[in-house]
Amino acid sequence: MPSTDSIVDRIGARRAEMVEDLRRCVAIPTGHDHRPGLDEQRDFFARRLSALGATSTDHAGQKRPTWLLGGGSDLAPPHTVVHRCAGFDEMEGPRVLIAGHLDTVFPPDGPFREMEIQPDGAIAIGPGVVDMKGGLLVALYALEALHEAGVRVRWSFSFNSDEETGTYCSEEALIAEAKRHDVGIALEPALPGGALAIARKGSGQFKVEVTGKSAHAGREFEKGVNAVYAMARTLTAIEGFSDLERGVTVNIGPIKGGTATNVVPDFCEAWGNARFPDQEAAESLEQKLIALERQGIPGVKVHRSFNRPAKPETPEVRRLAMLAREEAERLGQTLPFEFTGGVCDGNVLQAAGLPTIDTMGVRGGGLHTHDEWVELDSLTERAALLAATLIRIHDDWGTGGSAESR
Numbered sequence: 001m002p003s004t005d006s007i008v009d010r011i012g013a014r015r016a017e018m019v020e021d022l023r024r025c026v027a028i029p030t031g032h033d034h035r036p037g038l039d040e041q042r043d044f045f046a047r048r049l050s051a052l053g054a055t056s057t058d059h060a061g062q063k064r065p066t067w068l069l070g071g072g073s074d075l076a077p078p079h080t081v082v083h084r085c086a087g088f089d090e091m092e093g094p095r096v097l098i099a100g101h102l103d104t105v106f107p108p109d110g111p112f113r114e115m116e117i118q119p120d121g122a123i124a125i126g127p128g129v130v131d132m133k134g135g136l137l138v139a140l141y142a143l144e145a146l147h148e149a150g151v152r153v154r155w156s157f158s159f160n161s162d163e164e165t166g167t168y169c170s171e172e173a174l175i176a177e178a179k180r181h182d183v184g185i186a187l188e189p190a191l192p193g194g195a196l197a198i199a200r201k202g203s204g205q206f207k208v209e210v211t212g213k214s215a216h217a218g219r220e221f222e223k224g225v226n227a228v229y230a231m232a233r234t235l236t237a238i239e240g241f242s243d244l245e246r247g248v249t250v251n252i253g254p255i256k257g258g259t260a261t262n263v264v265p266d267f268c269e270a271w272g273n274a275r276f277p278d279q280e281a282a283e284s285l286e287q288k289l290i291a292l293e294r295q296g297i298p299g300v301k302v303h304r305s306f307n308r309p310a311k312p313e314t315p316e317v318r319r320l321a322m323l324a325r326e327e328a329e330r331l332g333q334t335l336p337f338e339f340t341g342g343v344c345d346g347n348v349l350q351a352a353g354l355p356t357i358d359t360m361g362v363r364g365g366g367l368h369t370h371d372e373w374v375e376l377d378s379l380t381e382r383a384a385l386l387a388a389t390l391i392r393i394h395d396d397w398g399t400g401g402s403a404e405s406r
């Protein structure tokens, strides 16, 4: 069996090719619901993975709730594709799900469309370089290197298209896949310093609607019911739901209400996002939101969807993270652990029972801005780390041998 070192060398030798692939992928626009770009990007990976003998499965998408900010879509919901290594069902060993998303937050017709390598050659700026086209390539190159070396590990690689808008269309696919795997690895960018997110808060979306009664603001003010005032009182109550000490935060915005200054507004709507450290806090927040409908302010309706549960550090996640850290150190890298308030598909996978580490992608920053950048060295470094970690999981995870005991 070839050594991990020789696989790492193979990946290192492909640095220029990997940078070129990143440039190619970044030039394919995959902003929210831009189907031609999403299809092209999906095909790029499908071709490369099928060259490794992988087979693919399609999961139909579900419709997004229309009350969410940005609404639903008239298009059919995007599907999720999962590629599985040759012989997946017959093989022995832990089943690893590698999860990636094709979408970025950048519109296809915006000004930020190409990757530019900075004069020092160390950094490239471009839409999705770090979140997460670089991460998708990390996994592709790791799997290609393992394949070329004849090393068989048992993997699936999933691609959804709506992570940046809350995974509403692909949630069922991810949950179904989580249930047929033993370990999850998501390709989100590393936290600053290359850190691995060991635990994450959960996130809930909600919307408050207040219906009042319209009237002329001068002639019949008293006959109106001002929905904006009622919303203001409701939001003051919601402001009190945050509990910074417990790590519970509730943000409101945007908000819309009224049509003209001389009309008593009959409708007001506000969207919000809640973050919470655990399921108990999530349930308590949901109860408080529902209770707003009965608090004596008339016409209040609350929609909510707490679909990204908190992702606490569990003993299994710690074990998985320790395996990755040991491999990182063997490769001369470091892998610090951190807690983050950000959410990703790792939250969904782990809540469905799959122990998941989810920042195995590249190092960089400026996510979701026009300064989004990637450290180019991290492409091969993280691919090497992922390849080594996949071998380690294959060898050790199913045996119950803990990282500490090795």
Ligand SMILES: [Zn+2]
Binding pocket: 101, 131, 132, 163, 188, 189, 344
């Ligand atoms: Zn992402």
